[in-house]
Amino acid sequence: MYPPTPVYVLVCLWWLSATCGQAELAEPMNLTMITMNTQYMLSWSHDGHQTIGPKVSFTVQYLAKYKWTNGAHDQWVTACDKTPDTCCDLTPRKLYFLGLYMLRLRANSGRLHSKWVIKEFCPDKEAALGPPSKVDLAPAGPLLDVKISDPLTSTNGSMKELHAQMYYRVVYWEHTDTRNPDTKIVDTRVNMLTLSDLQAWTSYCVSVQSRYDFYNKSSAFTTPHCMQTEGAVPWWQVMLIFFFSGLVGFVGLLLLLCFGVNCYRTVKDTFYPSVQLPAHFEAYLSDLSPGSDAPRLLTPDSESELICDRLSICPEAVLLEIHMSPLPSDLEPDGRSVHSRQESGGSGDSGVYSTEGSSGPRQHSGSGLSSACAKEPWHGESPALPEQVKMEHMGLKHEAAAAHRGLRDEGIMDMGV
Structure with a gap:
């Protein structure tokens, strides 16, 4: 029989197998922060997807740098646990914009794990600045008003609350068909700007950029917005507007008069008809005596009301x-x-007959x-x-x-x- 294997030898073999297994799994590479205002996403690449065996997953954790410096390595917070994607969204974690964080990432494949890859992240310094959320134009005579809306955070707040020194660069030019128009630039920290050096009845295009000079941040320009300026109205336009206004008013007055005449005639014919009832009809209808048969309403306490049990109708003789x-x-x-x-022989019978049984005159x-x-x-x-x-x-x-x-x-x- 072979002598029993010492315990320390078994421990050494287990450690060597674990170390060799971990070395076989590659580490994530090319860690990059994709940011915009307060939206943060960590992206990376990995070659372990070609490894034969279980599918590779990734784990992302973060920790405030002051805790990491003080040795609190057991307070890491997991942001993405065993995700198969090569990116992790840190926006829902609501990282403090002026803070400093340590991020670490490793690959997983079954019981195998790669080494942790650590990256430092400072949102205030590294987060990209976005363009204005909205730009509106409005003509003011020969001038042009530009209204700028601040970039928004992930919670729909203003980025000016995080970058107090942020300002805007306004670029405007005359809208023409030329490829290289003559542009003009105006920097402003306010959200309402009036462009004064313009010509009346001319179309201009405007594009705005957000800038923050402390970390040399600048956003992309907004999509150009074009608007035509106004000016003094020509006299012929004033006369034309006045003529059409008078014509519309005259037509409206005629229609109103016709409507009023028709209403007057209708009311007059209704309450004061030209054809009156005959006098005997009026006398009959106005007769309210108790014995009159004119139609009228009977009150409940009227003594002339007759209650009949049976009504008989006889035809006219x-x-x-x-x-x-x-x-x-x-x-x-x-x-x-x-x-x-x-x-008859002169009997004198002239058709007179005597009364039977009477000697009176005939x-x-x-x-x-x-x-x-x-x-x-x-x-x-x-x-x-x-x-x-x-x-x-x-x-x-x-x-x-x-x-x-x-x-x-x-x-x-x-x-x-």
Whole structure:
């Protein structure tokens, strides 16, 4: 049997294997800070992506430099843990802009780790300065107003709060087709600038740059903005504007007058119509006496209101017309009949009949009928009809007319209904 292996020999072998394994994993290279105002991103490159085995990942940590100097190496803060990307965004960590930090980075592949690569970072010195967030132009007669908005931080704050000495360089030129226009430069620390050495009714272009001389920082220029200046309005333009204004006002006045006339006529025809109601219609509608049948509203306490349980509608009675037949052709104009019944032997029968069972004076047949209708009441089952009453009335009128003309009761009168 072999003697047992000493413990220290095993420890040495483990250390050698770990050291050799770590040496096989390459370190990250080309560490670069990509910054803009308060946005920070660490970028690097690595050759370990071609290594056969587990996929390579990276770990990024940061620590304030004063802590690192004091030996507090156990207070590193991890910003990106085992990320497969070759960049790490440090903006969410909200690093103090005027502070100084130590950054370290290593590669991971399974249980293998590369050495830490350390980089120092000072945001105030290394962070790039961005251009103005917005530039607006506005004409002011022959002048041009330029409004500049400050660059913004990651929390939408102004970079002037971090760079108090920051200023702007304004470059402007006349907008022409030439490739190399004559440019003019103005530096200002205010956000509102007026360009005065300009010509009226001329187009100019403006571009602005942010600058900070302490660390010699300068941003890129903004996209050129172009605007035309104004000036005194020519007299012909004033006259043209005045003419069109007067024309529009005149047309508007005519339309207003037409509308007013139509409204006046409508109101007048409604409340004061030219065609009035007849006098008897007005009297009928204005009659408010209790016995009047004019339409009106009845109040709840009105005594004239009649409440009926049942309503019956009776048709209107129709009166028959009675036509008097013409006199017979055998009557003479004086009312005497040519048929005097002389052939009866001169008995003197002239059509007069005596009353049955009476010795009184003889009555005219027509008058007897009329008198009987006028004086004798109706003994039937139903009362006299309106047609019968009308016939009786007309018989009486005919008898009176005959008596007035002196006609004798010698003829027979026929009535046709």
